[in-house]
Amino acid sequence: MSIGTTVARLSVTPVKGLLLHHPDSIELTAQGAVGDRQFYLVDDTGKVQSFTHNPGLAGVRAEYDPASRRLRVTRGDQVLLGGDIEPTTMVVTDMWGLRTIRSDVVADPVWGTFFSDLVGRRVHLVQARESAYDVRPVTLLGTSSVEELARQANRSRVDSRRFRMLIEFSGGEPHLEDSWDGKVLEVGHAVLRGGGPVKRCAATTRNPDSGAVDLQTLRLITSYRGRRDSVLGVGATFGVYADVIEPGRICVGDCMTVRTDT
Incomplete structure (x- = not known):
């Protein structure tokens, strides 16, 4: 089932915590x-x-x-x-x-x-020896969710780099990704299984370029979404995890589809 979403940005970094690279494509593996x-x-x-x-x-x-x-x-x-x-x-x-x-x-x-x-x-x-991802090998976040956060913050925009998500997608309503828990997603040549929400930490309050605390993201998220349960406990959640069922290449512009035969 088409969900009207496409890959908008990919974000990787060879050293955890350093500035992100935004390649046009990635090779996705189980790691x-x-x-x-x-x-x-x-x-x-x-x-x-x-x-x-x-x-x-x-x-x-x-x-x-x-x-x-x-x-x-x-x-x-x-x-x-x-x-x-x-x-x-x-x-x-x-x-x-x-x-x-x-x-x-x-x-x-x-x-x-x-x-x-x-x-x-x-x-x-x-x-x-493999990969130092935190909880699951893939994270997903909709640009509509980031736009909603900006609206709640009374800002024209929020820099989504502060959330350090592997795959950002455009299209769909805010927090559409929350509905994908357990669902199978085709993204480019890869197949994913949606997971639970990502509990955010104070790193998201920091400007990615300067390191200064310039946006109270955790307060903003909980102000309109409340505190939600996650694999890391109750807190401010924003974006979701996913596992890799079938490895493959993912490119910016690829369509995302929810399988209905599983």
């Missing part, structure tokens, strides 16, 4: 988009570090070439650091108590020092 969230930061206790408590990551972008194993980090036109990536000690990371992933600490301590200086405390760069 999410190829190349997305390959790296992340942990503190000395092994706790994952996000943008929520580390505004020093704002405005920083990473590029990774898996063939040469070279990572480059930039801010605007300035190259902050570039170099080879070599894995060393294997670590197991707890992702919010919902799953564990195996990763490798990056051998060269220069990377740890660099990111420690950015965030203002000691952290380590690690490379996931």
